[in-house]
Amino acid sequence: MGNYQFAVIRGDGIGPEIVEEGIAVLKKIGEKFGHTFSFTECLAGGAAIDATGHCLPEDTVAAAKAADAVILGAVGGPKWDNVPGNERPERALLGLREQLGLYANLRPAIIHQALSQASPIKQEIIGDSLDILIVRELTGGIYFGERGYREGKYGQEAYDTEAYSEMEVRRIAKKAFEAAMVRKKHLTSVDKANVLESSRLWRKTITQMAADYPEVTVDHLYVDNAAMQLVRDPKQFDVIVTSNMFGDILSDEASQITGSIGMLPSASLGEGSFGMYEPIHGSAPDIAGKGIANPIATILSMAMLLRYSLHLEQEACAIEEAVTQTLNAGFRTADIAAAGETALSTQEMGAKIREALS
Numbered sequence: 001m002g003n004y005q006f007a008v009i010r011g012d013g014i015g016p017e018i019v020e021e022g023i024a025v026l027k028k029i030g031e032k033f034g035h036t037f038s039f040t041e042c043l044a045g046g047a048a049i050d051a052t053g054h055c056l057p058e059d060t061v062a063a064a065k066a067a068d069a070v071i072l073g074a075v076g077g078p079k080w081d082n083v084p085g086n087e088r089p090e091r092a093l094l095g096l097r098e099q100l101g102l103y104a105n106l107r108p109a110i111i112h113q114a115l116s117q118a119s120p121i122k123q124e125i126i127g128d129s130l131d132i133l134i135v136r137e138l139t140g141g142i143y144f145g146e147r148g149y150r151e152g153k154y155g156q157e158a159y160d161t162e163a164y165s166e167m168e169v170r171r172i173a174k175k176a177f178e179a180a181m182v183r184k185k186h187l188t189s190v191d192k193a194n195v196l197e198s199s200r201l202w203r204k205t206i207t208q209m210a211a212d213y214p215e216v217t218v219d220h221l222y223v224d225n226a227a228m229q230l231v232r233d234p235k236q237f238d239v240i241v242t243s244n245m246f247g248d249i250l251s252d253e254a255s256q257i258t259g260s261i262g263m264l265p266s267a268s269l270g271e272g273s274f275g276m277y278e279p280i281h282g283s284a285p286d287i288a289g290k291g292i293a294n295p296i297a298t299i300l301s302m303a304m305l306l307r308y309s310l311h312l313e314q315e316a317c318a319i320e321e322a323v324t325q326t327l328n329a330g331f332r333t334a335d336i337a338a339a340g341e342t343a344l345s346t347q348e349m350g351a352k353i354r355e356a357l358s
């Protein structure tokens with residue numbers, strides 16, 4: 001039994017609707033297992049621009065730093081399309097990651113047996129389920145490297161730089177090895193070591209670290225091959241670890257293999273147990289306010305929060321099992337309902353999952 005405190009950023013679009021269901025599930029877990037959870041509401045993204053003129057107010061960063069974890073819905077939307085680049089709602093995400101030191105992004109790509117027909121991949125390849133975890137480096141590499149314009153051989157040119165230190169590779173690889181240890185003990189490191197120097201350091205570091213995890217089978221794939229293997233034979237993967245840009249691309253590819261963006265959670269972690277938890281999807285302005293968004297990605301993000309920040313494995317599994325049970329019982333929101341199936345509202349789906357928890 002414990003007391004835990006969370007910073008809650010509901011955000012924009014469907015953010016407030018789905019976070020409401022995530023919090024309701026956490027409260028149910030609190031009742032069931034005897035924990036006390038408290039929630040501090042904070043602003044970021046478009047809602048923060050409207051209220052304060054800034055996408056990431058200092059109060060929000062301070063509240064996040066003081067919390068055991070951050071719960072985030074999603075930010076952004078057409079209302080803020082004309083806001084200048086560095087004050088756009090989505091900048092709040094980069095700011096939070098940077099200021100909270102969240103360098104590791106964990107994105108599971110899971111297909112539940114009940115939804116295996118939703119995958120665009122042939123049934124004989126996907127089987128009846130899939131469970132891959134992508135561990136993406138989040139605060140280094142080409143997205144943060146030196147960039148600019150210069151005079152080149154053919155006139156003015158633009159450049160971006162991919163740079164990784166051994167320390168940055170080690171700390172992300174440690175998260176990936178640890179994740180593999182509690183899964184199927186298979187780690188695939190993805191790089192472009194046949195071309196890039198930074199990838200050669202990446203591969204050398206992972207190879208050295210493998211000696212500390214003798215139970216984990218480690219293999220290395222070039223990113224182009226990995227992209228192909230993900231659709232050719234996704235079941236060969238357990239945990240994938242990769243750099244910021246490769247992870248950005250591969251995690252979107254993997255999420256599409258599952259066929260349902262409204263189902264996938266994510267965790268962003270730094271040192272220690274602190275983390276930020278959010279669905280992988282955006283603020284879905286096209287369905288905001290209609291009460292039809294799928295809350296499962298957010299609810300499964302709460303399971304990741306319990307697992308990675310609070311180390312409450314039993315409670316995390318209880319949420320995951322309640323989701324599986326609810327899907328197996330045939331309950332669907334509009335995005336995952338097959339033709340002719342009744343679609344539940346966001347609130348109704350949340351209530352069904354809480355029912356399964358009791």
Ligand code: NAD
Nearest residue numbers: 074075076077090262281282283284285286287293294335
């Ligand atoms: P999106 O993920 O918001 O929506 C893509 C499609 O998926 C839409 O048709 C939407 O209705 C549907 N969808 C998404 N989540 C769903 C859910 N839970 N249930 C049912 N359907 C769902 O992506 P987008 O339309 O490209 O972006 C919309 C806004 O969100 C943009 O402003 C973008 O910058 C922002 N965004 C924010 C985040 C974040 O906050 N982490 C991530 C991605 C995009």
